[in-house]
Amino acid sequence: MKKIVFALPGNEKMALQVAGHINADIGEAVFRKFPDGESYLRIISDVKDKCVVLICTLHDPDEKLLPLYFLSQTAKSLGACCTCLVAPYLAYMRQDKVFNPGEGLTSSYFGHLVSSFADSLITIDPHLHRISTLSSIYTIPSDVIHASDAISVWIKNNIPKPVLIGPDSESEQWVSEVAKNANAPFIVLEKTRHGDKNVEVSVPRVDKYIAHTPVLVDDIISSARTMIETIRHLLKAEMKAPVCIGIHAVFSKSAFQDLLSSGAAQVITCNTIPHETNQIDLSSLIAERINKIMKHR
Amino acid sequence: MKKIVFALPGNEKMALQVAGHINADIGEAVFRKFPDGESYLRIISDVKDKCVVLICTLHDPDEKLLPLYFLSQTAKSLGACCTCLVAPYLAYMRQDKVFNPGEGLTSSYFGHLVSSFADSLITIDPHLHRISTLSSIYTIPSDVIHASDAISVWIKNNIPKPVLIGPDSESEQWVSEVAKNANAPFIVLEKTRHGDKNVEVSVPRVDKYIAHTPVLVDDIISSARTMIETIRHLLKAEMKAPVCIGIHAVFSKSAFQDLLSSGAAQVITCNTIPHETNQIDLSSLIAERINKIMKHR
Numbered sequence: 001m002k003k004i005v006f007a008l009p010g011n012e013k014m015a016l017q018v019a020g021h022i023n024a025d026i027g028e029a030v031f032r033k034f035p036d037g038e039s040y041l042r043i044i045s046d047v048k049d050k051c052v053v054l055i056c057t058l059h060d061p062d063e064k065l066l067p068l069y070f071l072s073q074t075a076k077s078l079g080a081c082c083t084c085l086v087a088p089y090l091a092y093m094r095q096d097k098v099f100n101p102g103e104g105l106t107s108s109y110f111g112h113l114v115s116s117f118a119d120s121l122i123t124i125d126p127h128l129h130r131i132s133t134l135s136s137i138y139t140i141p142s143d144v145i146h147a148s149d150a151i152s153v154w155i156k157n158n159i160p161k162p163v164l165i166g167p168d169s170e171s172e173q174w175v176s177e178v179a180k181n182a183n184a185p186f187i188v189l190e191k192t193r194h195g196d197k198n199v200e201v202s203v204p205r206v207d208k209y210i211a212h213t214p215v216l217v218d219d220i221i222s223s224a225r226t227m228i229e230t231i232r233h234l235l236k237a238e239m240k241a242p243v244c245i246g247i248h249a250v251f252s253k254s255a256f257q258d259l260l261s262s263g264a265a266q267v268i269t270c271n272t273i274p275h276e277t278n279q280i281d282l283s284s285l286i287a288e289r290i291n292k293i294m295k296h297r
Numbered sequence: 298m299k300k301i302v303f304a305l306p307g308n309e310k311m312a313l314q315v316a317g318h319i320n321a322d323i324g325e326a327v328f329r330k331f332p333d334g335e336s337y338l339r340i341i342s343d344v345k346d347k348c349v350v351l352i353c354t355l356h357d358p359d360e361k362l363l364p365l366y367f368l369s370q371t372a373k374s375l376g377a378c379c380t381c382l383v384a385p386y387l388a389y390m391r392q393d394k395v396f397n398p399g400e401g402l403t404s405s406y407f408g409h410l411v412s413s414f415a416d417s418l419i420t421i422d423p424h425l426h427r428i429s430t431l432s433s434i435y436t437i438p439s440d441v442i443h444a445s446d447a448i449s450v451w452i453k454n455n456i457p458k459p460v461l462i463g464p465d466s467e468s469e470q471w472v473s474e475v476a477k478n479a480n481a482p483f484i485v486l487e488k489t490r491h492g493d494k495n496v497e498v499s500v501p502r503v504d505k506y507i508a509h510t511p512v513l514v515d516d517i518i519s520s521a522r523t524m525i526e527t528i529r530h531l532l533k534a535e536m537k538a539p540v541c542i543g544i545h546a547v548f549s550k551s552a553f554q555d556l557l558s559s560g561a562a563q564v565i566t567c568n569t570i571p572h573e574t575n576q577i578d579l580s581s582l583i584a585e586r587i588n589k590i591m592k593h594r
Contacts, residue, residue, distance in 0.1 A: 029399075035519040035549030037357030038388055043399040060334030063360045069410065074401030091335050102326075102340040104371030113366065116413075222332040252332030 001051050001081060003294065006043075008056035008068055010274060014088065014283060015055045021287030027052070031067060039067045041074065048079035051294050053086060054118070059250055059273050061091035065113070072117045084294060085118040086286055088272035089248045093127040096137065111137035122289045124272050124282060125219055125247050143289045147247045147270050147282060148174060152181035154268065154280050155215055159243060163212035165189065165203070165234075167226050175217055185209065189230060201226060203233040213265075214242035221246035221269065224255040228262040241265035249275035298348045298378060300591065303340075305353035305365055307571060311385065311580060312352045318584030324349065328364060336364045338371065345376035348591050350383060351415070354570050356547055358388035362410070369414045381590060382415040383583055385569035386545045390424035393434065408434035419586045421569050421579060422516055422544050440586045444544045444567050444579060445471060449478035451565065451577050452512055456540060460509035462486065462500070462531075464523050472514055482506065486527060498523060500530040510562075511539035518543035518566065521552040525559040538562035546572035 006027035007015030019026050028044040052075045056068050072083045092110035095103065111134075114121065121142040126134065134142040155162050155178070164186035166175030172188045179186035187209070192200040206214075214234050216227050227244050234242055241263055249256075249269035256277070259267055271278035303324035304312030316323050325341040349372045353365050369380045389407035392400065408431075411418065418439040423431065431439040452459050452475070461483035463472030469485045476483035484506070489497040503511075511531050513524050524541050531539055538560055546553075546566040553574070556564055568575035 034391065035552075036386075036388065036517075036547045037359065038391065039359055039403075040392070041401070041403075042397060043401075062334065062336055062363045066359045066362055066407075070401055070403050070406055073406045074399075077401050078399065089333075091333065094331065094335065095337070100339060102371075102375065104338070104340075104367055104374050106336075106338075106367050109367055109370045110363075220333075250333045255332075 003051045005053040011055040017283035018287050021284050022290055041070055043074055047075050049081055052080040052083045055086045057089045057273050058087045058091035059089050069117050082119040084120045086122045088124045090123040090126040096131050108137050115139040120293050143293050145285045148178045150280050152178050155182040159213050161212045162215045163209040165214050165216045167218050201229045206237050213240050216242050216244045218246050220248045220250050222250040222252050224259040231262045235263050249273045249277055300348045302350040308352040314580035315584050318581050319587055338367055344372050346378055349377040349380045352383045354386045355384045355388035356386050356570050366414050379416040381417045383419045385421045387420040387423040393428050405434050412436040417590050440590050442582045445475045447577050449475050452479040456510050458509045459512045460506040462511050462513045464515050498526045503534050510537050513539050513541045515543050517545045517547050519547040519549050521556040528559045532560050546570045546574055
């Protein structure tokens with residue numbers, strides 16, 4: 001079945017890379033807004049009898065959902081045989097449980113909605129906390145890509161004598177795997193949370209890594225508070241300026257500037273959310289999964 | 298069945314007015330955003346076994362759809378017996394036809410989506426062009442309120458010796474009705490469209506209304522181009538500065554300022570979209586329809 005790759009606005013670069021890897025055409029579409037804020041869209045390319053890949057990373061998801069839904073429905077109305085949503089960053093993975101009375105399961109509501117218009121889903125390291133697989137909230141076939149190997153390779157190729165530093169005990173398994181594949185030692189921080197925003201971090205036994213380059217790794221860099229606090233400790237302990245690596249470059253408000261000015265030697269992310277720090281390219285992994293997930297159709 | 302009225306952010310004033318008319322409680326809910334742009338919400342009030350009215354006008358609809366959907370689903374998960382969406386301005390009424398190849402029927406797609414989570418819909422003068430009733434795109438019970446009577450009353454009470462002026466022949470029926478109920482004469486403009494933005498307007502036979510106050514009426518004031526062009530003609534014909542009345546205060550970009558500086562004596566709208574020009578209150582009409590639509594449940 002012939003494939004065609006569409007970029008939702010902002011995802012053009014990833015779409016080009018993925019289309020190159022799977023040898024597919026790039027779909028042409030027009031997106032604009034009416035004066036009252038409604039989205040207008042029009043598919044220019046021929047999608048009849050094709051598998052349509054929709055690339056749309058989902059930070060700031062609220063404003064993206066309708067254009068994505070409309071594009072999927074329009075493609076099908078034009079004869080596309082299926083749509084596969086590639087959301088390198090997947091939204092609404094937090095609220096998979098009622099923490100306080102009056103909350104809803106937005107994870108499930110969002111999963112249900114996406115499953116109602118896309119035929120399959122590919123994403124990268126979603127924030128799977130309490131649930132273990134996407135299939136408990138998405139009823140469509142879904143596939144999760146892990147960025148850990150690509151991060152290990154980047155560290156091996158770019159950082160001489162690294163020591164990996166993970167943010168908390170929850171991340172230990174993941175950090176240890178990245179470290180092993182990068183042939184590097186690792187430490188995991190001890191975090192004490194005092195309320196919502198005040199996080200105290202202690203960095204155990206760093207003295208023996210004084211000659212190493214600390215590499216902080218985390219899945220999402222959002223406010224960057226934990227990384228900034230850790231950098232402070234490391235510099236105080238007279239370690240080298242650390243390299244910060246995240247999978248998803250969410251960077252709320254001034255987080256990126258704050259992280260740079262806190263003394264990070266470098267900030268590096270995977271290209272799941274377009275950002276100037278994207279240095280670890282996961283497009284070939286996405287391409288592999290598209291071939292796999294669409295082979296079954 | 299007991300009713301409770303929730304305002305989506307920005308709709309607090311209308312919610313208070315409607316709740317007052319139907320003697321219902323105002324629902325308390327928390328809305329905020331996570332750093333990656335996801336919406337968080339929590340319902341504080343007890344909604345169990347109640348009919349939940351959700352007030353959410355739908356200009357700039359894309360960013361509002363998910364919070365609205367989540368609120369409706371959360372209310373139901375907490376035992377609400379039904380949700381009624383009050384969208385004084387209803388979005389996605391334009392694209393009910395494929396004008397150019399490659400377009401989709403976003404009217405239907407949007408209607409389908411809303412119908413999947415709300416149990417009924419109340420709106421005010423939606424832009425019904427080619428389709429004649431909402432029930433051809435909404436599968437839930439829906440009810441359309443007309444603002445014309447309220448506009449007639451406002452004109453009668455506020456404008457001495459008015460002459461109503463409608464924007465085009467399509468609006469003739471509506472304008473003639475508003476005029477009849479305001480005991481006023483009316484004229485309808487002749488519009489010639491040269492391309493997308495260039496609209497030429499001719500104002501026939503105004504000389505006999507030289508002593509009247511021209512009242513321009515339209516359903517949506519968006520770019521305000523037609524009104525501004527009409528005002529130019531009227532002032533050139535030495536008529537009085539006109540009063541401009543619209544149902545829906547969309548006002549894209551600088552449209553409101555442009556309209557004021559073009560020589561309008563006053564700009565007046567109904568309170569379907571919160572705006573400083575809202576002088577015609579339709580909340581009691583909404584309240585009536587809520588009582589009617591919910592009686593059947």
